[in-house]
Amino acid sequence: MASRSWWVMLLLIGPLVGMAFISAVRTYGELSGVNGTVAGVGEAFSPLIGIWAPTFSACELAAAFLLPFVTIRLVSGDRQSGALKLELQHPMPAMARMSAKAIVLLAAWIIASLPPLLGIVLWRLYGGTTYAPELTAVFAGHVLNAGLTVALACATAAVTDHPSTVHARSKHVARAEADRGTRRISRRISTASSRSNMSLAASQGPAGTALHRIRTCSRRTTRSFVLPCRARGPLGQDRQHQLFQRLRDRFEVTTRYSPCAKLHFCSSVFLHRLPPSRKRRRLAEALAEAGGHSRPTTRGSSCWSPIRAAQS
Amino acid sequence: MIPGLHVHQLHKRYGSIAALADVSLTVREGEVLGVIGPNGAGKTTLFECIAGVLPADSGTVMVKDQPVPGPDRGSHLFFMPDGIAPWASQTVGWALDFTVGFFGGDAARLAGVIERLHIEPLMRRRAGTLSKGERKRVLLAIAMLTPQPLMMADEPFDGLDLRQSREVGTALREHAAAGRTVFLSIHQIADAERVCDRFVLLSAGRVCGEGTLDELTALARARLAVDDAGRRQGADPNGLEEVVLALT
Numbered sequence: 001m002a003s004r005s006w007w008v009m010l011l012l013i014g015p016l017v018g019m020a021f022i023s024a025v026r027t028y029g030e031l032s033g034v035n036g037t038v039a040g041v042g043e044a045f046s047p048l049i050g051i052w053a054p055t056f057s058a059c060e061l062a063a064a065f066l067l068p069f070v071t072i073r074l075v076s077g078d079r080q081s082g083a084l085k086l087e088l089q090h091p092m093p094a095m096a097r098m099s100a101k102a103i104v105l106l107a108a109w110i111i112a113s114l115p116p117l118l119g120i121v122l123w124r125l126y127g128g129t130t131y132a133p134e135l136t137a138v139f140a141g142h143v144l145n146a147g148l149t150v151a152l153a154c155a156t157a158a159v160t161d162h163p164s165t166v167h168a169r170s171k172h173v174a175r176a177e178a179d180r181g182t183r184r185i186s187r188r189i190s191t192a193s194s195r196s197n198m199s200l201a202a203s204q205g206p207a208g209t210a211l212h213r214i215r216t217c218s219r220r221t222t223r224s225f226v227l228p229c230r231a232r233g234p235l236g237q238d239r240q241h242q243l244f245q246r247l248r249d250r251f252e253v254t255t256r257y258s259p260c261a262k263l264h265f266c267s268s269v270f271l272h273r274l275p276p277s278r279k280r281r282r283l284a285e286a287l288a289e290a291g292g293h294s295r296p297t298t299r300g301s302s303c304w305s306p307i308r309a310a311q312s
Numbered sequence: 313m314i315p316g317l318h319v320h321q322l323h324k325r326y327g328s329i330a331a332l333a334d335v336s337l338t339v340r341e342g343e344v345l346g347v348i349g350p351n352g353a354g355k356t357t358l359f360e361c362i363a364g365v366l367p368a369d370s371g372t373v374m375v376k377d378q379p380v381p382g383p384d385r386g387s388h389l390f391f392m393p394d395g396i397a398p399w400a401s402q403t404v405g406w407a408l409d410f411t412v413g414f415f416g417g418d419a420a421r422l423a424g425v426i427e428r429l430h431i432e433p434l435m436r437r438r439a440g441t442l443s444k445g446e447r448k449r450v451l452l453a454i455a456m457l458t459p460q461p462l463m464m465a466d467e468p469f470d471g472l473d474l475r476q477s478r479e480v481g482t483a484l485r486e487h488a489a490a491g492r493t494v495f496l497s498i499h500q501i502a503d504a505e506r507v508c509d510r511f512v513l514l515s516a517g518r519v520c521g522e523g524t525l526d527e528l529t530a531l532a533r534a535r536l537a538v539d540d541a542g543r544r545q546g547a548d549p550n551g552l553e554e555v556v557l558a559l560t
Contacts, residue, residue: 088364
């Protein structure tokens with residue numbers, strides 16, 4: 001509670017999330033509404049993509065740019081003030097000590113995540129629908145992302161002596177570096193925390209790549225092992241039919257289009273089979289149904305769009 | 313062997329500089345032992361190595377004849393370093409309560425320690441806003457509240473005025489009389505002479521003498537150069553200050 005950097009994060013994350021949420025709701029309404037109204041909101045798009053992804057992306061920003069400062073201040077601050085020398089004398093396992101700090105940081109992050117949770121409440125008050133599993137997955141993903149940031153920031157803070165500006169320290173680093181190019185860079189870095197953040201930024205790329213590779217590899221491995229086990233020999237025509245029947249029974253795919261998307265779909269998929277006169281008539285009817293006034297062209301129907309129709 | 317803490321052949325190097333070389337000493341139970349030495353003698357390094365905060369290159373620390381590895385020394389001793397300002401954004405009252413809760417100290421002693429070290433007016437102030445002397449008294453209060461049988465304090469009189477030095481000295485003596493062993497690193501000779509039962513003289517990382525004032529005086533006399541006629545060169549050391557000058 002006494003961490004000033006945490007309070008700064010709390011102060012900044014509110015406007016960040018608020019701005020992201022408001023712009024997401026506005027965009028969602030504009031894109032899925034009919035003729036500038038809000039009719040159809042919640043039907044045309046998934047709130048996961050339209051609302052929660054952009055709203056929680058503000059948390060992503062906070063995790064990348066604010067949370068490392070809180071972590072570095074906590075870890076390096078204890079070293080700098082000497083509190084770590086006292087804490088180290090407690091006969092407590094190192095793992096328990098590190099876990100305690102990590103839990104405190106994650107708790108601070110969860111408290112800082114209250115604005116997006118407030119966004120969920122607001123969304124329900126607007127009349128929007130929510131799906132608890134997908135929201136839980138998004139929230140848990142962001143907590144995991146924060147955990148990764150905390151771990152990397154702790155690691156980088158552990159190798160720096162001082163969390164605040166120490167020009168002498170950067171000179172020392174500059175002297176210690178043998179390479180001239182590195183020395184030039186080190187002279188420019190006047191704060192130890194900047195070095196921590198640079199290390200953090202530098203390590204996030206390889207970490208992300210490694211995680212992606214691990215995930216891809218694990219997915220491929222799972223598929224390689226599971227699919228042959230499930231297949232049990234080549235599928236005959238009867239078995240194919242049974243499989244598709246089972247799939248059809250289990251899954252129901254509902255696709256809804258906004259009026260514009262419906263027009264575009266009609267024009268690009270079905271109209272190319274019609275003769276030009278019927279094609280023109282069908283398009284005019286569809287446009288009139290959607291509130292358009294212009295006459296669409298039948299040339300190049302696959303690239304027809306309401307905007308072009310309006311221009312013509 | 314006398315019960316207490318034994319340090320055996322402790323070595324510590326910083327690059328080419330030998331901070332501690334073959335340091336051996338004994339801290340007896342219930343005494344106030346002071347390490348005295350000039351600046352750069354290795355007092356702080358010695359304390360940090362004994363406390364396990366700084367890893368020593370070699371040597372052992374034994375408690376009741378059993379070697380104790382660095383991470384386990386926290387259950388036998390508490391070391392209060394010099395020049396630290398822990399939990400700067402918290403109040404002094406919070407820091408003392410945290411110490412009692414975190415280290416498992418005796419909460420019943422809290423009021424007595426606060427009164428003895430005159431900390432009552434500081435209880436609501438943030439630790440980061442204290443002056444050097446005030447901070448030193450708060451750090452000593454934290455050390456006195458910890459439950460370990462041995463308390464080590466690095467430069468406990470640094471930053472204190474004359475009156476405060478005397479009061480802190482008395483408080484440390486009372487603390488030791490209550491059954492706790494106190495191990496201090498001091499470079500103010502007058503304070504050391506007033507507070508400590510025994511002394512360890514440290515110079516350039518080596519122990520130059522260990523014992524009571526009388527024992528060290530005898531050692532200093534024995535080391536005085538003797539001329540061809542069998543007469544000692546120089547005056548007999550009188551008091552701890554001259555003993556220290558003679559032996560270090």
